[in-house]
Amino acid sequence: xxxxxxxxxxxxxxxxxxxxxxxxxxxxxxxxxxxxxxxxxxxxxxxxxxxxxxxxxxxxxxxxxxxxxxxxxxxxxxxxxxxxxxxxxxxxxxxxxxxxxxxxxxxxxxxxxxxxxxxxxxxxxxxxxxxxxxxxxxxxxxxxxxxxxxxxxxxxxxxxxxxxxxxxxxxxxxxxxxxxxxxxxxxxxxxxxxxxxxxxxxxxxxxxxxxxxxxxxxxxxxxxxxxxxxxxxxxxxxxxxxxxxxxxxxxxxxxxxxxxxxxxxxxxxxxxxxxxxxxxxxxxxxxxxxxxxxxxxxxxxxxxxxxxxxxxxxxxxxxxxxxxxxxxxxxxxxxxxxxxxxxxxxxxxxxxxxxxxxxxxxxxxxxxxxxxxxxxxxxxxxxxxxxxxxxxxxxxxxxxxxxxxxxxxxxxxxxxxxxxxxxxxxxxxxxxxxxxxxxxxxxxxxxxxxxxxxxxxxxxxxxxxxxxxxxxxxxxxxxxxxxxxxxxxxxxxxxxxxxxxxxxxxxxxxxxxxxxxxxxxxxxxxxxxxxxxxxxxxxxxxxxxxxxxxxxxxxxxxxxxxxxxxxxxxxx
Amino acid sequence: xxxxxxxxxxxxxxxxxxxxxxxxxxxxxxxxxxxxxxxxxxxxxxxxxxxxxxxxxxxxxxxxxxxxxxxxxxxxxxxxxxxxxxxxxxxxxxxxxxxxxxxxxxxxxxxxxxxxxxxxxxxxxxxxxxxxxxxxxxxxxxxxxxxxxxxxxxxxxxxxxxxxxxxxxxxxxxxxxxxxxxxxxxxxxxxxxxxxxxxxxxxxxxxxxxxxxxxxxxxxxxxxxxxxxxxxxxxxxxxxxxxxxxxxxxxxxxxxxxx
Numbered sequence: 119x120x121x122x123x124x125x126x127x128x129x130x131x132x133x134x135x136x137x138x139x140x141x142x143x144x145x146x147x148x149x150x151x152x153x154x155x156x157x158x159x160x161x162x163x164x165x166x167x168x169x170x171x172x173x174x175x176x177x178x179x180x181x182x183x184x185x186x187x188x189x190x191x192x193x194x195x196x197x198x199x200x201x202x203x204x205x206x207x208x209x210x211x212x213x214x215x216x217x218x219x220x221x222x223x224x225x226x227x228x229x230x231x232x233x234x235x236x237x238x239x240x241x242x243x244x245x246x247x248x249x250x251x252x253x254x255x256x257x258x259x260x261x262x263x264x265x266x267x268x269x270x271x272x273x274x275x276x277x278x279x280x281x282x283x284x285x286x287x288x289x290x291x292x293x294x295x296x297x298x299x300x301x302x303x304x305x306x307x308x309x310x311x312x313x314x315x316x317x318x319x320x321x322x323x324x325x326x327x328x329x330x331x332x333x334x335x336x337x338x339x340x341x342x343x344x345x346x347x348x349x350x351x352x353x354x355x356x357x358x359x360x361x362x363x364x365x366x367x368x369x370x371x372x373x374x375x376x377x378x379x380x381x382x383x384x385x386x387x388x389x390x391x392x393x394x395x396x397x398x399x400x401x402x403x404x405x406x407x408x409x410x411x412x413x414x415x416x417x418x419x420x421x422x423x424x425x426x427x428x429x430x431x432x433x434x435x436x437x438x439x440x441x442x443x444x445x446x447x448x449x450x451x452x453x454x455x456x457x458x459x460x461x462x463x464x465x466x467x468x469x470x471x472x473x474x475x476x477x478x479x480x481x482x483x484x485x486x487x488x489x490x491x492x493x494x495x496x497x498x499x500x501x502x503x504x505x506x507x508x509x510x511x512x513x514x515x516x517x518x519x520x521x522x523x524x525x526x527x528x529x530x531x532x533x534x535x536x537x538x539x540x541x542x543x544x545x546x547x548x549x550x551x552x553x554x555x556x557x558x559x560x561x562x563x564x565x566x567x568x569x570x571x572x573x574x575x576x577x578x579x580x581x582x583x584x585x586x587x588x589x590x591x592x593x594x595x596x597x598x599x600x601x602x603x604x605x606x607x608x609x610x611x612x613x614x615x616x617x618x619x620x621x622x623x624x625x626x627x628x629x630x631x632x633x634x635x636x637x638x639x640x641x642x643x644x645x646x647x648x649x650x651x652x653x654x655x656x657x658x659x660x661x662x663x664x665x666x667x668x669x670x671x672x673x674x675x676x677x678x679x680x681x682x683x684x685x686x687x688x689x690x
Numbered sequence: 691x692x693x694x695x696x697x698x699x700x701x702x703x704x705x706x707x708x709x710x711x712x713x714x715x716x717x718x719x720x721x722x723x724x725x726x727x728x729x730x731x732x733x734x735x736x737x738x739x740x741x742x743x744x745x746x747x748x749x750x751x752x753x754x755x756x757x758x759x760x761x762x763x764x765x766x767x768x769x770x771x772x773x774x775x776x777x778x779x780x781x782x783x784x785x786x787x788x789x790x791x792x793x794x795x796x797x798x799x800x801x802x803x804x805x806x807x808x809x810x811x812x813x814x815x816x817x818x819x820x821x822x823x824x825x826x827x828x829x830x831x832x833x834x835x836x837x838x839x840x841x842x843x844x845x846x847x848x849x850x851x852x853x854x855x856x857x858x859x860x861x862x863x864x865x866x867x868x869x870x871x872x873x874x875x876x877x878x879x880x881x882x883x884x885x886x887x888x889x890x891x892x893x894x895x896x897x898x899x900x901x902x903x904x905x906x907x908x909x910x911x912x913x914x915x916x917x918x919x920x921x922x923x924x925x926x927x928x929x930x931x932x933x934x935x936x937x938x939x940x941x942x943x944x945x946x947x948x949x
Contacts, residue, residue, distance in 0.1 A: 431905035431909075472918060527773060529775070
């Protein structure tokens with residue numbers, strides 16, 4: 119059996135930081151006063167773009183000619199060499215006016231200390247129009263591979279050994295993953311509990327780049343056509359055959375029975391805790407899908423019955439980003455989606471009906487995430503305990519699809535700032551730059567986004583793409599000591615090594631904090647699969663409860679351990 | 691005597707320039723009346739064109755303010771709230787004109803749709819100072835809902851409902867639509883607190899007053915599911931789909947107030 123580098127790091131960190139020693143003594147009053155008068159430490163610091171080598175497209179005069187130009191922005195975190203440090207994958211986007219500036223797919227190796235280096239011999243010689251990214255071990259060889267949904271043929275880069283180290287080779291056609299329709303997003307999960315990762319691809323619409331549909335008019339302004347008025351493309355469900363090849367099961371599974379819709383995002387999670395992963399699909403301006411897994415690789419669409427098809431007024435939204443968390447501490451998944459301007463973002467909280475069946479209720483306004491988002495076109499949405507205070511925070515990256523003149527008519531702007539919410543007394547509070555730092559003043563055409571602990575310091579960093587290919591790393595400065603957090607990486611000896619869709623609960627006395635292994639995140643993003651919890655001081659009887667994707671539950675005492683740990687699946 | 695139609699000997703005869711100015715004011719006001727009618731017909735761009743043409747003609751201060759108001763309404767009804775806001779604010783700082791008391795009400799909704807809840811609340815409160823109408827109580831209720839203030843929302847929405855019901859009792863058929871939306875928003879408060887039985891009653895009252903609101907039928911569907919009331923669920927979903935289809939086919943459906 120291979121020994122994951124993560125385990126090695128785990129051991130060293132445990133030795134260094136996680137003994138039973140008491141927490142550091144409180145600072146004397148004088149020192150506290152000094153700290154409180156210090157300048158505001160921003161929650162996130164932007165890593166200068168110089169750290170990411172050139173090759174990005176700059177859209178100085180944002181004037182998209184086609185809907186294709188406003189959708190790309192995928193990003194992925196992949197520990198391609200299993201050195202324990204997440205590396206950065208950008209599939210590369212394009213424009214119609216400057217196709218020669220397309221940077222192509224790129225891999226930036228994480229050198230540690232927030233330094234990244236372009237990996238020139240990565241084998242990612244692909245220059246498609248990249249969209250969503252799904253990273254996972256597609257062929258079960260123990261190393262993470264990359265699937266990229268694209269406008270044009272999708273790409274599948276398999277991680278292989280070479281004389282110079284790990285590199286990628288593109289084998290989408292051989293793997294049965296080269297569908298040429300406009301793939302917008304993708305999600306991986308073991309949908310039939312056979313140990314390997316199956317793939318859902320959310321497709322968008324039919325678009326011939328050589329014969330673009332005529333422009334339309336909105337608010338008296340001429341603008342590109344779509345999505346309404348264009349032809350939506352059916353999504354695709356692919357079953358992993360266990361050898362790195364996939365079979366299209368779209369129609370046999372029941373997925374193909376729905377009305378084709380403008381798919382923008384997808385995620386896989388066990389909605390009803392029945393040990394079978396379900397699929398949520400966000401559609402643009404059409405009802406969302408919830409494909410309930412009924413076993414035997416068969417699915418039934420139940421979004422409306424579950425309250426997931428639309429917002430609380432039954433209105434279809436332009437669901438872009440999808441994020442899942444337990445925001446109210448009831449142990450059930452809650453689902454947040456980002457939407458278009460002149461609409462609000464939506465937070466649907468899960469609850470049990472009298473019958474015990476799951477249902478979702480629109481509590482966007484009640485929980486404070488509605489009105490502040492009306493001017494924003496939201497894309498990447500990411501839950502996480504970013505400030506490590508024990509509850510779920512939320513960051514949303516925004517950016518319009520329309521040029522400034524039209525955006526302003528909508529009461530909006532083309533470049534938009536992120537929204538950041540922390541929780542106060544069970545409600546989300548939108549923080550300002552004066553509260554959490556000037557990173558909130560950075561306006562852009564943001565799109566994809568992921569989170570993960572990039573520098574191994576126990577807090578969640580962010581990577582965000584801007585339309586046109588630029589990427590920004592936001593380093594988290596929460597800077598807690600290692601006895602204040604635990605990062606849990608699940609491990610099992612199958613292709614679905616990190617147990618996508620599993621639920622991880624930190625049990626601290628009577629308190630339970632639930633999270634899901636959800637690498638599909640943000641918008642078009644694939645982040646790390648470790649889940650991070652803040653630890654409550656003074657509690658020593660901690661446990662980690664894992665509900666594996668097939669429903670098996672495993673309890674592991676944590677005691678006073680902290681820092682990065684792995685939980686290996688017990689033999690069945 | 692003035693009452694006999696004779697001119698007051700102490701009042702000087704208007705000069706030709708004054709007569710011309712008065713005629714111009716009247717012409718502008720007439721055109722603004724036409725603009726208002728176009729607004730009522732749903733011709734928002736026509737309304738804006740007329741109001742703009744009046745504004746380009748250096749109108750009298752009160753006419754200018756009214757034109758700004760109508761121009762703002764032309765944008766507001768077209769859901770171009772940023773443009774509407776600018777013209778509403780210009781009208782608000784301008785001279786007095788007939789029906790200016792309604793301006794803060796529209797500003798309240800305009801700010802609401804722009805996500806400016808504080809300004810929206812201030813506008814509705816200003817409107818209520820001069821005109822105790824249910825619409826602005828309703829607006830305050832919706833703002834409270836947006837802020838997660840259920841008790842406050844319930845108070846404002848109940849007050850709004852009382853106003854609307856009085857109008858219904860006095861024979862104002864349109865007030866039924868307003869009463870329906872207030873009932874539906876009160877149902878939101880119930881749903882939020884998990885009181886699905888109360889929500890059901892309010893939603894059924896709402897559709898008895900206005901059966902063409904997709905949002906209300908959708909909530910009936912969801913409440914039916916919560917209560918495991920299969921008949922309610924089926925009725926809610928069927929009617930929701932009917933309203934959705936009607937909307938898709940371009941038939942006008944009731945919308946939220948102020949839009």
